Amino acid sequence: MQCLDKNFAATRCPTEFKKDVAVYYLEKEALGWWNSVDRQTNHTIIIWEAFQREFRRKYFPLEARDRMEQAFVTLTQGTKSVREYEAEFIRLQKYVNYGYGDDGVMVRNSYKDLHRRLAEDYKP
Numbered sequence: 001m002q003c004l005d006k007n008f009a010a011t012r013c014p015t016e017f018k019k020d021v022a023v024y025y026l027e028k029e030a031l032g033w034w035n036s037v038d039r040q041t042n043h044t045i046i047i048w049e050a051f052q053r054e055f056r057r058k059y060f061p062l063e064a065r066d067r068m069e070q071a072f073v074t075l076t077q078g079t080k081s082v083r084e085y086e087a088e089f090i091r092l093q094k095y096v097n098y099g100y101g102d103d104g105v106m107v108r109n110s111y112k113d114l115h116r117r118l119a120e121d122y123k124p
Contacts, residue, residue, distance in 0.1 A: 001052060002094075018048035022055075033058055068095035 004025075008018055026034050037054055038045065045051055072092035077085040 001055065015048055019046060019051040022048070022051060030059075065095055068092060072096050 004018075004022055007013070008021075013021060023031075023034055037058075045054060069092075072089075072095060075085075075089060075092060080088065
């Protein structure tokens with residue numbers, strides 16, 4: 001989905017074509033899944049956002065998102081280097097439910113372990 005979104009932005013793809021373009025690139029099991037969903041919904045899923053919602057429901061269920069969000073919330077630097085920690089932070093960040101408030105709150109909460117460890121390492 002992220003790759004499609006990136007391509008849509010780069011090509012300024014009109015919103016009304018996004019779902020059809022995405023369906024064009026589906027193959028094998030994913031195409032079979034979509035054909036089934038399309039029939040079951042009487043071809044009413046015509047906008048990109050609705051397609052994304054159905055796709056995520058199928059291929060990234062709530063339980064998986066919850067696990068990734070929990071991994072993000074409990075992320076600590078531990079023995080990771082700062083770069084390794086940052087890479088893991090960025091990887092998990094996209095799975096977080098942004099209902100926590102603004103991004104600043106999320107970042108401050110997630111970096112607290114890193115700041116604590118840096119403060120310990122640089123005590124005079």
